[in-house]
Amino acid sequence: MREVAFIKQNKEKWLSFEKAVINNDFKDPDELASQYVHLINDLAYAQTYYPKSKVIKYLNQLSAQAFQKIYKTKREDTNRILSFWKTEIPLICYQYxxxxxxxxxxxxxxxxxxxxxxxxxxxxxxxxxxxxxxxxxxxxxxxxxxxxxxxxxxxxxxxxxxxxxxxxxxxxxxxxxxxxxxxxxxxxxxxxxxxxxxxxxxxxxxxxxxxxxxxxxxxxxxxxxxxxxxxxxxxxxxxxxxxxxxxxxxxxxxxxxxxxxxxxxxxxxxxxxxxxxxxxxxxxxxxxxxxxxxxxxxxxxxxxxxxxxxxxxxxxxxxxxxxxxxxxx
Structure with a gap:
């Protein structure tokens, strides 16, 4: 896929995600975590096929913001503790x-x-x-x-x-x-x-x-x-x-x-x-x-x-x- 087509295909999704991250507009913390993984996949794809593209810097910054939000927006209660082992750690283990x-x-x-x-x-x-x-x-x-x-x-x-x-x-x-x-x-x-x-x-x-x-x-x-x-x-x-x-x-x-x-x-x-x-x-x-x-x-x-x-x-x-x-x- 050409870079222009890649950006066009995903631009609206990235902008929507960026807006949600900035405004903390996630009702379910796990939704943020799952979309973060999707963003990381886009970043990895861009680094592989468009290593000199400016879109890499943008996705890196956005993923860093999302990474911080994942651990700040989740509720500090029993569900938060459960989601730590049920969702967060498995996703981290997959990524790494x-x-x-x-x-x-x-x-x-x-x-x-x-x-x-x-x-x-x-x-x-x-x-x-x-x-x-x-x-x-x-x-x-x-x-x-x-x-x-x-x-x-x-x-x-x-x-x-x-x-x-x-x-x-x-x-x-x-x-x-x-x-x-x-x-x-x-x-x-x-x-x-x-x-x-x-x-x-x-x-x-x-x-x-x-x-x-x-x-x-x-x-x-x-x-x-x-x-x-x-x-x-x-x-x-x-x-x-x-x-x-x-x-x-x-x-x-x-x-x-x-x-x-x-x-x-x-x-x-x-x-x-x-x-x-x-x-x-x-x-x-x-x-x-x-x-x-x-x-x-x-x-x-x-x-x-x-x-x-x-x-x-x-x-x-x-x-x-x-x-x-x-x-x-």
Whole structure:
């Protein structure tokens, strides 16, 4: 499509949307959010096919205004809290889905490095996890309970301590993204190397299945949430490195707000993982195999659906609503 035709086709819609944003003329906050996504698509199209066009600057400014309105016009009540997880976060995850994919690619790559390193260096696991932890794990394996470490302490004590630690790791992974994403990569590298070498250690000791049944009851949500938090850190870093047509400061503010929203969205999953580790994992060796596998698949399925599948569903619904709204006719 030629640029003139593109502008002619969408001009009336943009002007109507701009007027609504300026006058705060949106009865339903979700209407603003859905039309914002539609606007972002127009901006992406223009950046791809008309990279030198002045319309890019206009759409950038309009999208920045709309972005701010989304979080200022929604009602601060129970519905607002519900819409945060139901609509806002899925739309943000859809818009920044490439960062989530990249975070997962990095996660698997670093974890694989941990596995390979442990497989080729007999002392690597000890250098990463420490002699005391490795010796304790060997004693637990010989005693017939490879994941006995998760049974130490009280239920509530374990739940609170583990949850606080996981929240700390996630927040650090995000905040260190301010160093152009390098800090986030460091946190991912450190934790993934530990995970990969840790799992290989159990494989080498021929108790891999027992470790999976124990570790991943809580690990599915815990590790997945950390990857999402790392994606938020990468978004923060990219906002500084690649401001596009925004000023670097404006781009940083947008990246920081977006990253914080994603970070907050992971907290319920982190709490759920802490609960499972404090109250359920300790019984993994006595519960039926089918139950432990079911818990792993359900927890992994829930968080995977929310961050990887549900955003497409919300985006599709939002674009359908936008196509039916008066501003796009």
């Amino acid at each position: 889905r490439k960062f989530i994919y990249i975070a997962f690619i990095i996660f698997f790559a670093f974890t694989f490095i941990g596995v390979i390193s442990a497989a080729n260096d007999g002392e690597f696991v000890r250098s990463v996890l420490g002699d005391s932890y490795v010796n304790m794990s060997i004693e637990n394996i010989e005693a017939g309970d490879p994941v006995a470490v998760y049974k130490s302490g009280s239920n509530w004590g374990s739940f609170i301590g583990i949850t606080i630690n996981n929240l700390r790791v996630g927040i650090i992974a995000f905040v260190l993204g301010i160093f152009l994403g390098i800090g986030t990569l460091y946190i991912m590298f450190k934790n993934c190397i530990m995970l990969g070498s840790f799992q290989y250690f159990f494989y080498e000791k021929e108790v891999f299945w027992e470790s999976v049944r124990g570790i991943w009851i809580h690990g599915s949500m815990e590790i997945f949430a950390i990857v999402i938090e790392a994606a938020a850190g990468l978004i923060l870093g990219a906002s500084i490195l690649f401001p596009a047509t925004h000023s670097r400061y404006t781009s940083f503010k947008i990246g920081a707000k977006t990253g914080i929203k994603i970070l907050i969205s992971t907290f319920p999953f982190t709490f759920a993982a802490g609960f499972l580790e404090g109250f359920i994992t300790r019984y993994s060796n006595v519960m039926p195999h089918v139950l432990s596998v079911a818990i792993i698949l359900i927890t992994l399925g829930v968080i995977s659906y929310y961050y990887l599948i549900y955003p497409f569903k919300v985006y599709k619904e939002s674009t359908q609503l936008t196509s039916l709204s008066p501003t796009s006719i």
